[in-house]
Amino acid sequence: MATETHAAEDTGLVFHPLDQFIVKPLFGEGPIHWYTPTNVTLWMAIAVLCIVALFVLGSRGRAIVPSRIQSVGELMYGFVYKMVEDVTGKDGVKYFPYIMTLFLFILFANFLGLIPMSFTTTSHIAVTAVLGFGVFICVTVLGFVLNGPAFLGLFWMKDAPLVLRPVIAIIELISYFVRPVSHSIRLAGNVMAGHAVIKVFAGFAAIAAISPVSILAITAIYGLEVLVAGIQAYVFTILTCVYLKDALHPAH
Amino acid sequence: MATETVEHGVEASAGMPQLDFSTFPNQIFWLVVTLVVIYLVLSRIALPRISAVLAERSGTITNDIAAAEELKQKAVEAEAAYEKALADARAQANAIVAEAKADIQAELDVELKKADKKIAAKSAESEAAIAEIRDGAVKNVTQVAKDTTKELVAAFGGTADTKTITAAVAARMKG
Numbered sequence: 001m002a003t004e005t006h007a008a009e010d011t012g013l014v015f016h017p018l019d020q021f022i023v024k025p026l027f028g029e030g031p032i033h034w035y036t037p038t039n040v041t042l043w044m045a046i047a048v049l050c051i052v053a054l055f056v057l058g059s060r061g062r063a064i065v066p067s068r069i070q071s072v073g074e075l076m077y078g079f080v081y082k083m084v085e086d087v088t089g090k091d092g093v094k095y096f097p098y099i100m101t102l103f104l105f106i107l108f109a110n111f112l113g114l115i116p117m118s119f120t121t122t123s124h125i126a127v128t129a130v131l132g133f134g135v136f137i138c139v140t141v142l143g144f145v146l147n148g149p150a151f152l153g154l155f156w157m158k159d160a161p162l163v164l165r166p167v168i169a170i171i172e173l174i175s176y177f178v179r180p181v182s183h184s185i186r187l188a189g190n191v192m193a194g195h196a197v198i199k200v201f202a203g204f205a206a207i208a209a210i211s212p213v214s215i216l217a218i219t220a221i222y223g224l225e226v227l228v229a230g231i232q233a234y235v236f237t238i239l240t241c242v243y244l245k246d247a248l249h250p251a252h
Numbered sequence: 253m254a255t256e257t258v259e260h261g262v263e264a265s266a267g268m269p270q271l272d273f274s275t276f277p278n279q280i281f282w283l284v285v286t287l288v289v290i291y292l293v294l295s296r297i298a299l300p301r302i303s304a305v306l307a308e309r310s311g312t313i314t315n316d317i318a319a320a321e322e323l324k325q326k327a328v329e330a331e332a333a334y335e336k337a338l339a340d341a342r343a344q345a346n347a348i349v350a351e352a353k354a355d356i357q358a359e360l361d362v363e364l365k366k367a368d369k370k371i372a373a374k375s376a377e378s379e380a381a382i383a384e385i386r387d388g389a390v391k392n393v394t395q396v397a398k399d400t401t402k403e404l405v406a407a408f409g410g411t412a413d414t415k416t417i418t419a420a421v422a423a424r425m426k427g
Contacts, residue, residue: 018269019269031274034280044283048286056297063305073302097295101291105286124275126270126276126280
């Protein structure tokens with residue numbers, strides 16, 4: 001990394017594509033304690049404010065014929081509600097507020113991260129791992145609480161031939177424990193990679209000859225990132241629903 | 253530039269900011285705070301409100317649809333009643349027309365018969381008059397012929413009795 005930086009500076013190009021992910025204290029310098037208000041705090045607070053604006057202020061009128069903001073909120077509500085109901089069934093609906101919380105946080109964090117000069121909280125594995133492992137632990141505990149030992153039936157395929165069942169059980173067990181890892185790395189990886197690529201192209205914009213190409217590329221990737229921001233929030237949420245369904249109905 | 257390089261050197265030594273574990277407690281703490289705040293806002297205020305609004309809206313829509321259905325039913329009934337009234341009126345009109353026609357026909361027949369009778373009477377009368385006139389004429393002619401004959405005979409110096417003259421004139425008139 002260090003040698004790379006020096007080499008780049010020799011040719012006049014400065015690439016710091018990962019600097020945008022640095023966690024800094026908001027006020028002054030110094031070590032980052034667990035309570036220090038940082039840019040993480042700032043952008044999470046902005047996400048909360050946006051959610052409050054959309055869902056609390058937007059639906060203030062409780063109108064039968066909704067205003068624009070209220071109808072956006074209602075669309076998101078309907079979208080996630082239908083997803084939870086379709087995937088987990090009727091008895092999963094009582095977990096809807098938790099899933100809505102996850103969806104909205106990821107969606108707003110992703111989109112706010114697309115504002116130039118902003119900080120993307122979901123690009124950090126620390127954040128997505130908490131989300132992913134949180135879902136994993138909740139779902140596992142819920143599975144055992146609701147079904148007791150029968151929850152282990154999730155790994156014991158009744159349809160498979162008896163000889164294959166232990167093998168399948170091992171594979172299922174491994175895949176079950178890989179879930180939170182893939183769940184969190186998928187989100188952080190997608191978001192981080194897109195932002196880093198944009199920064200790399202932005203570095204090339206310093207060279208006059210290729211700056212038009214570079215700006216075109218930034219525009220194209222930015223469009224792609226807008227898609228990715230929405231899709232990753234959707235994917236995270238629907239996978240959460242799928243895992244929740246496994247906890248509610250462990251029998252295949 | 254040099255200080256910047258040094259600074260970056262320090263940060264670069266930590267590698268990816270994502271793997272800088274010293275920031276993890278901070279991020280995790282603020283993430284948990286954020287999630288709890290979002291959850292409370294959603295579950296206490298936003299979601300019940302939106303679900304109430306949606307329920308109210310679907311209730312309103314259902315009621316409106318039911319009302320519209322009812323009104324439509326009423327409209328269909330009204331249309332049927334109207335059609336029936338129209339058909340009745342038409343039938344009644346046809347009946348009246350037929351009745352009037354029959355009345356007129358009957359009256360006409362009566363009048364025609366009367367007129368025929370009158371005409372027949374008048375023509376019989378005329379015929380009688382004509383016959384009378386004709387008879388009168390024949391008598392007159394006969395008389396005139398007799399008188400003329402008598403005068404002619406007298407003029408020629410003969411005398412003729414009335415009987416003979418009458419017979420002669422009658423014989424001539426027959427021819």
